[in-house]
Amino acid sequence: xxxxxxxxxxxxxxxxxxxxxxxxxxxxxxxxxxxxxxxxxxxxxxxxxxxxxxxxxxxxxxxxxxxxxxxxxxxxxxxxxxxxxxxxxxxxxxxxxxxxxxxxxxxxxxxxxxxxxxxxxxxxxxxxxxxxxxxxxxxxxxxxxxxxxxxxxxxxxxxxxxxxxxxxxxxxxxxxxxxxxxxxxxxxxxxxxxxxxxxxxxxxxxxxxxxxxxxxxxxxxxxxxxxxxxxxxxxxxxxxxxxxxxxx
Amino acid sequence: xxxxxxxxxxxxxxxxxxxxxxxxxxxxxxxxxxxxxxxxxxxxxxxxxxxxxxxxxxxxxxxxxxxxxxxxxxxxxxxxxxxxxxxxxxxxxxxxxxxxxxxxxxxxxxxxxxxxxxxxxxxxxxxxxxxxxxxxxxxxxxxxxxxxxxxxxxxxxxxxxxxxxxxxxxxxxxxxxxxxxxxxxxxxxxxxxxxxxxxx
Numbered sequence: 001x002x003x004x005x006x007x008x009x010x011x012x013x014x015x016x017x018x019x020x021x022x023x024x025x026x027x028x029x030x031x032x033x034x035x036x037x038x039x040x041x042x043x044x045x046x047x048x049x050x051x052x053x054x055x056x057x058x059x060x061x062x063x064x065x066x067x068x069x070x071x072x073x074x075x076x077x078x079x080x081x082x083x084x085x086x087x088x089x090x091x092x093x094x095x096x097x098x099x100x101x102x103x104x105x106x107x108x109x110x111x112x113x114x115x116x117x118x119x120x121x122x123x124x125x126x127x128x129x130x131x132x133x134x135x136x137x138x139x140x141x142x143x144x145x146x147x148x149x150x151x152x153x154x155x156x157x158x159x160x161x162x163x164x165x166x167x168x169x170x171x172x173x174x175x176x177x178x179x180x181x182x183x184x185x186x187x188x189x190x191x192x193x194x195x196x197x198x199x200x201x202x203x204x205x206x207x208x209x210x211x212x213x214x215x216x217x218x219x220x221x222x223x224x225x226x227x228x229x230x231x232x233x234x235x236x237x238x239x240x241x242x243x244x245x246x247x248x
Numbered sequence: 249x250x251x252x253x254x255x256x257x258x259x260x261x262x263x264x265x266x267x268x269x270x271x272x273x274x275x276x277x278x279x280x281x282x283x284x285x286x287x288x289x290x291x292x293x294x295x296x297x298x299x300x301x302x303x304x305x306x307x308x309x310x311x312x313x314x315x316x317x318x319x320x321x322x323x324x325x326x327x328x329x330x331x332x333x334x335x336x337x338x339x340x341x342x343x344x345x346x347x348x349x350x351x352x353x354x355x356x357x358x359x360x361x362x363x364x365x366x367x368x369x370x371x372x373x374x375x376x377x378x379x380x381x382x383x384x385x386x387x388x389x390x391x392x393x394x395x396x397x398x399x400x401x402x403x404x405x406x407x408x409x410x411x412x413x414x415x416x417x418x419x420x421x422x423x424x425x426x427x428x429x430x431x432x433x434x435x436x437x438x439x440x441x442x443x444x445x446x447x448x
Binding site: 006007010011045046048049052053054055056057058059061062063065066069070073147150151153154157158160163166 | 273276277280281284286289290292293294306309310313314317318321331332334335338339386389390392393394401404405408409430431433434437438440441444
C-alpha cells in the first residue's frame, strides 16, 4: 500500500532501489511510478542522491589512499636522497669483492674517479615528450600506432622507475611495431638499460651491439652514456661470473 | 590466446577491472591500491618531464585514478584486447594535463603538438574527453553534497561506508532511537533535494 507521509515514501523508494520489496509490492510500486509524475520525480531524485553519495564515497576513498601513497613516495625520495645520492643501474655486491679487485686501476686517480663515475652514475633515459613528438611519430592516430606509442611511454617510464620486468615486454612490442625508426631505436636503447636493470647483461650486450653496429641508428645517445652502458654491462657480466664461481 | 593474455598482462587487468566494479568496499580499496602500485607511475613521470613539478604530478595522479575508477564503475571504460590499463590512464592524464597547460598559458608549442596527435579521430582521446566531462558534472554534485555539512554527510553515508543499520546510525549519532535517525535522514535528503533544485 502506498505510503502517505514523505518519510515513509523515502523508505519505500529506498526498499525498491535496494531490491528489498516483494514481487507484489514491487508491482504496486512500479504502477505508481508509471502513473504518478510527481512520484517518478521523487524516485529519480533518490537515484541521483544514491549516485552522488557513491561518487562522494569513492572520491573520499581515493583521497585517503592517495594521501598514503604520496607519503610513501615522499619517504622513498627522502631515503633515496639520504642513503643513495646516485642510483646505479646495477648495484654490485661490493662487500663480497676483495678490495684489490676494485683497485685494479689505481695507477691513476683520475681513472678511478672516472671509472667509479661511469659505474655508479645513472644512465640518461628518455628525452621530453616534446622532443619525442618532434620525431613525428605521435601524429599517427590509428589504433595500433597509438598502442605502440602508449607502450613506448609506459615502457620508458618503467625503466625510469627501475621496474624492468614491466618495461621489457612493452618495449619489445614497440620494436615489432610499424613505427618510425626514431621510436624503435629509442626503445632499443631503453631495452638495453632495462635488461641491465633486470640483471640480464648478455641480453643488454646483445641489444647494445645492435645499436652500435647500426650506422643509421637514429636515437641520440651521448658519448658518456655509451661509456657508462658498455662499462656497466662488463661489470654486470663480471659479477655474474664471480657469483657463478662462488656458487660453484 | 591464453598465452598472449598472460604475456600482455591482460588477464590480470580483466581481474582488476572486475575488482574495481566491486560493491565490497574492502575489495575496491585493494583494487585502487593496485592501480597505484602497478599502473600509475608513467603518469607521474610524464607530468614531471613535461612542465610539471611533483605537486602537479601528485594532483594529476589523484584526478586520473578517480576519473578512471569512476569510468570503470559507471561502465564508460571497457578493457579491450591489446590495450592496457596504464595506457588508458596515460591518455586520461595527458588530456587533463593538456588542459592544465593551456589554462596556465604554458608551453604553447607543446600544446599545439599534442593537439596534432590524431585530432578528432582518436577514439581514446574522445573517450577520455567524455569521461572528463562526466567527472566535472559529478564533481559539481559532490560539492553540493558537501554543503550539507558533516552531520548529514555521516547520516547519509554510514550505511554504504560502514554497512550500518538505522539503529546503529542512531547509536553512533546519539539519537534517541531508530525513528529519530530515519527522520533526520529524511530531513537531510530534503536539504539535498533543495540544493539540487537550486543548482538546476
